[in-house]
Every structure is written in structure tokens, then in C-alpha cells.
Amino acid sequence: MTEQAQTLAENARSIEAVDPLTGQRARTRRGSQGFWALVWRRFRQNRLSMAALFIVILIIAFVLGAGLISEHVTGVTPTKNNLAMKLSAPGENGYILGSDGNGRDVLTRLAYGGRASLMIATLSMLTILAIGVILGSLSGFFGGKIDTVIMRAVDMLLSIPTLPLLILLASFYRPGPALLAVFVASVSWAGISRLIRGEVLRLRHQEFIQAARLLGSSNSRIIFRHIMPNVVQIIVVWASLAIPGLILTEAALSYLGVGVLPPTPSWGNMLQDSKQYIRTNWTLVFIPGFMIYITALCTYLVGMGLRDATDPRLGGR
């Protein structure tokens, strides 16, 4: 029976594929490979986004190579104090990017700090997707009471200022990096779930979904086999545009002293540490903030490039 249903569902899919109205959608669904190859080809033509992608890859290599940098380049751990040589300028006393107020090497801390910042941003992005996609598709697919409850929660989250709420959460539970990422996610899933709901609502009434239902597919099968492949594109673009915002949130929380807690370095708490030396050692303030800026800017540009590449109609707008 299931095998038969599968064949029928395949047929339903090929019906959809020749539908002239949804021609583009069919491409998305049929082979993800073909679609993403096309996206990559369009993406490559966007020189700004390609340059940004290159820089993002460099930054990721830099933070993943934190251990190697600590071992082979600087020779110190991120928390090694050397008070005799504190506040060295870049290049002085063998510190490539200088040393901070506790005599710790800035370059080593920058690599390890970036690891914390990027890990939190990535982890919260994944958590947001897990929450947002599930709730959004439930809401769009089932409608009715479920929809009302979830969408009221979304409305509420969108109108609460999230930073005070995060500060409240973080100050009471003093979370480690992983839990911090979950906290950030728990107040940030509203946007994507509303987006997914809208898309699912639109797809739900399309012929290929009705065909699948007629053929006896279960709800979960319809959601995972027929709806999900169609929203992947939206999810990927949204995720790449969300990362910079999450990097900035982590930086703000750590700067305010409720994010990543010392002695673990993060770009945000490095800014907090160095603020007092702004008159004498301005590079201490400049460097970690500049890294946050470049990372947020480049991931955003990659996201924009990806958005234009997945939806050529938006190009030039």
C-alpha cells in the first residue's frame, strides 16, 4: 500500500512539475541539486557577495584555527596573564596585536573570542529554525485554534523589546555559551515562524498538496515530503540574513556583562574589558569591535547575495 501511494505521489509530483504556473517551484522541488547549482551560478556573478563570502570563510578559518594560532603563532593561551607587559601596543614586546590590561595576548583572545561569538550566533540560529519552522508549519498547516494560539504568541514576542527580556533571563540564570544561545533563540523565533506560516498557508491549497492528500498521505508525510522542500529556500535565505543580527545581539549582551562571562573571551566582552583604556590604547577597543562589524557586514552581504540568487525577480530592487 505504501509503495503504491509512493508511486502515486511521484506521479502527483510530475503533474506539478509540468504545470506552467508553478514551473519555477517545480525546479525547486524536483532536484535540490539542480536548483542550488543554479543559485550558485547566479551568486558567483555578484562580485560584492563573492568578496564577502571569501572574507567570511577567512574569519571562520581564523576562529576555528584558534588552537593552532595559540600554539604556533603567539605561544600563549587566551587567559595567560603577563602583567609586566600589559597594555603593549600592537607589535610591541612580540604581541602582534598588542596585549590587554591584564597582559593577555589580543590576537589569541580575538581568535578564541570569535569562536565563542560565532558559535553562539550559529547555535541560536539553528535553535530559532527548529522552533520557528516547527511552530510556523504547524500554525499554517492546521490553522484553527493552534494557529490562533501560536500567532498570538508571535504577536506578543514581536512587540516585547527583546533585549531587556534577554538581560533579565541572562542576569538570573548566568548561562554558559550554549544556554545563552538557547535564550537568544527563545525570544527571536517569531519572525521566521510567521514567514513559514504564510508560505505553508499558500502551499496548502495548491494542487500537488491536494493530490498527495487524495492519495492518502498522512499529515506528517505531506509536511515533510511535500511542504518542507518548498520552504527550504526561504529558510536558507532567512538564516543567512539572521546571523549578523545574532552576532550583534551576542556582542551587546556580552558588553553589558550578561553574555559570555569572563575569563572566557568573546568579542563583546573584549570590548567591555578594553573600554577603560580608550584614551591610552585605542587599538584595544578598535580591534574586537572591528571584527564584529566585518563579520556581521560580510555575512549580511552573503545573505543578500543568496536572496537575490534564489529569487531573481528581486534583483536590482
Add this chain to the structure above:
Amino acid sequence: MGAYILRRVLQTIPLLLGISLITFFVVNATGSPIANLAIDPRVRPEDIANLERSLGLDKPVHERYFIWLSNVVRGDLGNSLVNRLPVLDRIMAVLPNTLKLNIAALTLALLISIPVGVAAAVRRNSVFDRLANLLAVAGWAVPTVWLGLMLILLFSVKFREWGFPYLPVGGQSDLRSGGGFWDQVEHMILPTVALAIPSMAGWIVYIRTSMLEVIQQDYMRTAKAKGLTERGVNMRHGFRNALLPLITLVGLEIPAIFGGSLVIENVFAWNGMGRLTIDAVNERDYTVVMGTTIFFSVLVVVGNLVADILYSIADPRIRRD
């Protein structure tokens, strides 16, 4: 019209209840909110027990929620644990500073983003348009903390070193001279700019898109066909329609602006609600943290409400749905 406003006001009640639930349970989910005072070895366990009793923390949690809620509704946010002053008084003392800063930043952001966004749309794909887009992206991604610190570095620290006229590093007014009007304005410049830039960047993109949509409308072509000047068409017919959605957008941006204010007030030692919140966090003064969170949320909800009502006045179509 009246019915619409009434309905919209009633809608905020469940919203506010939800916010109060979330805030209360975040603070109380792990039991006693003052348990973390025990980290300090100077605090004796019996002191904590006494404090809990005096704060009513020995009652069951749902009972406490309703006691707390009924107090909040009557405007009693409790007393600060640090100096025993009513939380509401502490908030009211610094609220004008926060509002002053936020309104200044909002005004600055609008004054720059509206003309730039409209001009970019009118001259689509020109050098100006590309530049505006690039600046918008660059401004959106900048970390506010770092932007504030860099403004201080350049305009306060370095300008002073180089012998240029320089701006103060923080605070509201010069303590020695007591601070006249211009002194206060000088102190506001840097935090306002730092707060305005990220919102401004987002709005430039939005206004440009909105204006581009309007430009393609039929009535724009009609106006041009009637022989109006390009400028007249864009200003009289285009601009006014493109700005309508901006009301909602400003409403939606209010949470982000207050969030930015939390950070910027701490960078510039600005004596507002953001600084009060962070000081309270560091002092483990949970009644104040709860109070400011609730107060921020109410400000945002009211801001959104006002934006929606204004929108319904500006665009009558919205009233019948």
C-alpha cells in the same frame, strides 16, 4: 473610527498580561529570585530567609503572581532592594532622559532617511542610489557599542589631542559649570548619532522600496501625463503615499530603538532607564530589573498602539477589515 480605536486598545490587554506572565516567571522559575544573593559569603542564610519573608517570597508562586500583578496595575512596582526607594520613583526620575535621547535619535533618523530614501528611488540605479544602498547596509551591520566607542574615540579623545573643538565623552551635562542649554545639547550629540544610525540605515532601504512601488503606480503616470513637473509629481503624489507605511515601520522599530538605548546609555554614561537596568542587574536588584522590563514593554506596546491609530487616521482603508 472610535470603534476601531476601542478594539485596538482592548487588544493590548491580553498582550500586556502575557508580558507580565513572561517577566514574572522568568524571575521566579527557579524558586527564590534572591537565592543568588547567597553567593556572597557575607550574607548569612537567616538574613536571606528574613528578607524572603519581608518580600512575601514564602508564599506559593501563583499567589505571588497575582499579588504582584495587582500591585503593578495600581502602579506599585515594589521597592528597590538596594536603596528601598519605590522602583516606580527610580524609573520616573530617569525616564525623561531616556525619552529625550530616543526622541532625538528618532527625529534625526527620520530627517536623514526620508530625503535620502526618496532621492535614491527617484534616481534609481544612479551613483547616488548605489552609495545610499551601500551606506544603508554598512550602517545596519555596525555594532552600536563599537560605533559609540569609536565616536568617543574620534570626537572626544582624538579631537582633543589634535587641538580641535571636541565633544564630551558622556553624561548629561558638565558637572563643573552646571550645564546650560548648549552644554546639554553638546552632551546629546554623540549618543543621539550612535543611536540613530542603525535605524536610519534600515529606513533608507525601506523608504526607497516603498517609493519605487509608488512610482510605478498608474496615478503617477496620469499625473505626469497631465503635464505636472517631475518634481511636482514626485512630491505631491509620490512622496506622500510612500510615507504612509513608514508610520507602522516606526512603530515596529520602537523595541529596537529602546534596545539600542540600553546599550548606548551604558556606553555614554547617560543617566536613563538602560543604565538603571544594567546597574540593577549588577547589584542583583531584581525588583528594579523586573520593573524596568515591564516598563520598557509597556512603552513599546503603547508606542505600537499610537502608531496603529495614527495609521488608521492617515489611511482610512485600514479601518474596515
